[in-house]
Amino acid sequence: xNSLQQFRLLxxxxxxKINYPTTPEKLYHPIEYVLSLGGKRMRPILLLMAHQLxxxxxSKAISPAIAVEVFHNFTLLHDDIMxxxxxxxGRKTVHEKWDNNVAVLSGDTMMIQAYQLVxxxxxxxxxxxxxxxxxxxxxxxxxxxxxxxxxxxxxxSISEYLKMIEYKTSVLLAASLKMGAxxxxxxxxxxxxxxxxxxxxxxxxxxxxxxxxxxxxxxxxGKKVGGDILANKKTYLxxxxxxxxxxxxxxxxxxxxxxxxxxxxxxxxxxxxIFSELNIPTLTKQLMMEYHEKAISxxxxxxxxKKEPLYAFLKLLFDREN
Amino acid sequence: xNSLQQFRLLxxxxxxKINYPTTPEKLYHPIEYVLSLGGKRMRPILLLMAHQLxxxxxSKAISPAIAVEVFHNFTLLHDDIMxxxxxxxGRKTVHEKWDNNVAVLSGDTMMIQAYQLVxxxxxxxxxxxxxxxxxxxxxxxxxxxxxxxxxxxxxxSISEYLKMIEYKTSVLLAASLKMGAxxxxxxxxxxxxxxxxxxxxxxxxxxxxxxxxxxxxxxxxGKKVGGDILANKKTYLxxxxxxxxxxxxxxxxxxxxxxxxxxxxxxxxxxxxIFSELNIPTLTKQLMMEYHEKAISxxxxxxxxKKEPLYAFLKLLFDREN
Numbered sequence: 251x252n253s254l255q256q257f258r259l260l261x262x263x264x265x266x267k268i269n270y271p272t273t274p275e276k277l278y279h280p281i282e283y284v285l286s287l288g289g290k291r292m293r294p295i296l297l298l299m300a301h302q303l304x305x306x307x308x309s310k311a312i313s314p315a316i317a318v319e320v321f322h323n324f325t326l327l328h329d330d331i332m333x334x335x336x337x338x339x340g341r342k343t344v345h346e347k348w349d350n351n352v353a354v355l356s357g358d359t360m361m362i363q364a365y366q367l368v369x370x371x372x373x374x375x376x377x378x379x380x381x382x383x384x385x386x387x388x389x390x391x392x393x394x395x396x397x398x399x400x401x402x403x404x405x406x407s408i409s410e411y412l413k414m415i416e417y418k419t420s421v422l423l424a425a426s427l428k429m430g431a432x433x434x435x436x437x438x439x440x441x442x443x444x445x446x447x448x449x450x451x452x453x454x455x456x457x458x459x460x461x462x463x464x465x466x467x468x469x470x471x472g473k474k475v476g477g478d479i480l481a482n483k484k485t486y487l488x489x490x491x492x493x494x495x496x497x498x499x500x501x502x503x504x505x506x507x508x509x510x511x512x513x514x515x516x517x518x519x520x521x522x523x524i525f526s527e528l529n530i531p532t533l534t535k536q537l538m539m540e541y542h543e544k545a546i547s548x549x550x551x552x553x554x555x556k557k558e559p560l561y562a563f564l565k566l567l568f569d570r571e572n
Numbered sequence: 573x574n575s576l577q578q579f580r581l582l583x584x585x586x587x588x589k590i591n592y593p594t595t596p597e598k599l600y601h602p603i604e605y606v607l608s609l610g611g612k613r614m615r616p617i618l619l620l621m622a623h624q625l626x627x628x629x630x631s632k633a634i635s636p637a638i639a640v641e642v643f644h645n646f647t648l649l650h651d652d653i654m655x656x657x658x659x660x661x662g663r664k665t666v667h668e669k670w671d672n673n674v675a676v677l678s679g680d681t682m683m684i685q686a687y688q689l690v691x692x693x694x695x696x697x698x699x700x701x702x703x704x705x706x707x708x709x710x711x712x713x714x715x716x717x718x719x720x721x722x723x724x725x726x727x728x729s730i731s732e733y734l735k736m737i738e739y740k741t742s743v744l745l746a747a748s749l750k751m752g753a754x755x756x757x758x759x760x761x762x763x764x765x766x767x768x769x770x771x772x773x774x775x776x777x778x779x780x781x782x783x784x785x786x787x788x789x790x791x792x793x794g795k796k797v798g799g800d801i802l803a804n805k806k807t808y809l810x811x812x813x814x815x816x817x818x819x820x821x822x823x824x825x826x827x828x829x830x831x832x833x834x835x836x837x838x839x840x841x842x843x844x845x846i847f848s849e850l851n852i853p854t855l856t857k858q859l860m861m862e863y864h865e866k867a868i869s870x871x872x873x874x875x876x877x878k879k880e881p882l883y884a885f886l887k888l889l890f891d892r893e894n
Contacts, residue, residue, distance in 0.1 A: 271714075274721060277713060277714060328676055328677070331672075331676060332672075332673040350653075351653075351654040354650055354653060354676060355713055355717055357680075358650060358679075358680075358683065359714075361680065361684075362709045362710050365687055365702070365706055366702075366706045369699060369706065373695060373698065373699050376695065376698050376699055376702075377691060377695050377698055380688075380691045380698075381691070384684055384687055384688045384691065388684050388685070388688075391677055391680055391684065395596035395598055395677055396596055398598075398677075
C-alpha cells in the first residue's frame with residue numbers, strides 16, 4: 251500500500267516526464283509552466299488511491315491520473331482569465347505572463363491532452379471512463395458559470411450555492427475516484443460509493459475553505475485572512491449570515507458587501523463580528539461536518555480492505571490550516 | 573446513395589434536435605446561437621459521405637458527424653475572441669453579443685460536448701476514432717497559434733504557411749473523413765487515403781480562399797474583395813509575391829503591408845497590380861490545382877464503389893465563387 255507522499259511523488263515525476271513539443275512555443279510553454287506551479291494534486295492522488303483498492307498494477311492508472319490533473323489545471327487557467335486573476339500559487343497567471351490569447355489556446359490544448367490521456371485506458375472500459383470524465387467536465391463548466399452569475403445575482407439561495415460548489419469543486423474529485431475504481435475493475439457499487447465519498451468530501455472541503463478564509467489562523471493560513479470578505483464574495487458564511495440576520499445586521503452586511511470604500515481591516519473585523527454574533531463559524535463547521543460524515547459513511551461502504559490511505563487523506567485534509 | 577443536399581439537411585435537422593439544458597443560460601444559449609448561424613457543414617457532410625462508402629446504416633455516423641461540427645464551431649468561437657472579430661457569418665460573435673468570459677466558457681463546454689458525441693461510437697473502435705479526432709484537434713490549436721505567431725513574424729516561409737493552413741483548416745476535414753471511414757469499418761488503407769484526400773482538399777480549399785479574397789468576382793464573392801490585403805494578412809499570394817518580387821516591388825509591398833494609412837481602394841488596386849505583374853494569380857491557381865489533383869488521386873485509390881458524392885462535393889467546392 252502506498253502512502254500519500256509516495257502517490258504525490260509519483261504524480262510529480264510523471265508530470266515532469268511529459269515531453270511537450272517545442273513549437274509552437276507559445277502554445278506549449280504555458281502548459282509546462284502551469285503544470286510546474288505545484289498544488290495539492292488531490293485529483294490524481296485520489297484516482298490512484300481508488301485504483302489501488304482493487305489493483306496492484308498502478309501503471310494502468312497513471313495516465314488517467316495525469317489527465318484529471320491536466321484538466322483541473324486547464325480549468326484554473328481559463329478561470330483565471332475570467333476572474334482577471336493576476337496570481338496563481340504566488341506566480342503570474344498565464345494571461346499575465348503571456349496574454350489572453352495564449353491563455354485561451356493553451357488551455358484548449360490542455361483539455362484535448364486530458365482527453366488523450368484518459369483515452370489510454372483499456373478499450374473495454376474506455377466508454378464508461380469517458381462518460382464519468384465528460385459528465386464531470388461539463389458540470390465544472392456549469393459550476394464556473396453559476397459562480398460568475400452569482401456575482402451579479404442579488405438573491406443567491408444556500409442550496410444554489412451548495413450546488414455551485416458541488417459542480418465547481420466536488421464533481422471532479424468524485425469523478426477522479428470513480429475513474430480510479432472503474433480502471434481498477436471495482437464493482438459498480440464501490441465505484442458509486444467512491445464517487446459519493448468524493449462529492450461530499452469536496453463540498454466539505456470548500457466549506458472549510460470558506461471558513462478558513464475568514465476565521466483561519468493568520469500565522470498558518472498562508473493567504474491574507476478575509477480575502478473573500480474584501481472581494482465581496484457570496485460564500486456560505488455570507489449567505490448564511492444574510493439568512494440569519496435581523497434587519498439591522500442585514501443592512502450592515504449589504505453595506506459592507508457593496509462597492510463602497512471601507513478601510514480593509516475595519517471591514518474584515520466588522521463583518522467577522524457580525525458572522526460571530528450570528529454563530530456562523532459554528533454553523534459552517536456543523537454543515538462541513540455533516541458532509542464530512544456523509545463522505546465517511548460512503549467510504550465505509552466500499553468493500554476493499556485497503557482503504558487506509560483514503561481515510562488518512564480525509565483526515566489530513568480536514569486537519570489543514572490552509 | 574445520398575446527395576449532398578440530403579446530407580446537409582440531415583445535419584441541420586440533427587443540430588436542431590440537440591436539447592441543451594436551459595440553465596446556466598449564459599453557458600448554453602451561446603452554444604445554440606453559434607450552431608444556428610449556419611455554414612457549409614463541410615466536416616460532418618464529409619464524415620457522413622465517407623461512412624456511406626462502407627455502410628448503409630447512417631445512424632452510427634450521426635453523433636460523430638455532429639461532434640466534428642460542434643468542435644469546428646468551438647474553434648471558430650475561440651478564434652473570434654483571439655482575433656477580436658465583431659462578426660461571424662454576418663451576425664455578432666459570441667464575445668460581442670455576450671462577453672469574453674461567456675465565449676471562453678461556452679467554447680470549453682462545446683469541446684467537451686464534441687468528445688461526448690464522439691464517444692458514442694462502438695466500443696471496439698472508440699479508441700481509434702478518438703485518436704484520429706484528438707490528433708486533429710491538437711493540430712488545429714497548433715495551426716491557430718502559428719497563424720497568430722505569423723502576424724508578428726517578419727519572415728514567414730511558404731512551407732511554414734502551407735503547414736499552418738494544413739493544421740488550421742485541413743486536418744479536421746481529413747480527420748472527419750477518416751472517422752467516417754473507421755466508423756463504417758473500412759480498411760485502414762481506405763481510411764488513410766480518405767484522410768489524404770481531405771488533407772489535400774483542405775489545402776487547395778484554403779489556397780482558393782486566399783485567391784478569391786483578392787481576385788474573386790465582387791458580384792458573387794459575398795464579402796468585400798481585398799479584405800486580406802486591407803488586413804495585411806500574410807496569405808499565400810503575399811508570401812509568393814514577396815518571394816518573386818524585385819527590390820522595388822518588395823519595398824512597395826512591404827510599405828502597403830505595414831500599418832501606414834492608405835486609401836483602401838487604392839491599396840487593394842495597387843497590391844493586386846503587383847500580384848498580377850508577378851503572375852501570382854496563375855501561380856496560386858497552379859498550386860491549388862496540384863493539391864486538388866493529389867486529393868483526387870487519393871480518392872481514386874479508395875476501393876468503394878460509392879464515391880460519386882465525394883467527387884461531386886469536390887467539384888462543387890472548386891466551382892464556388894465565395
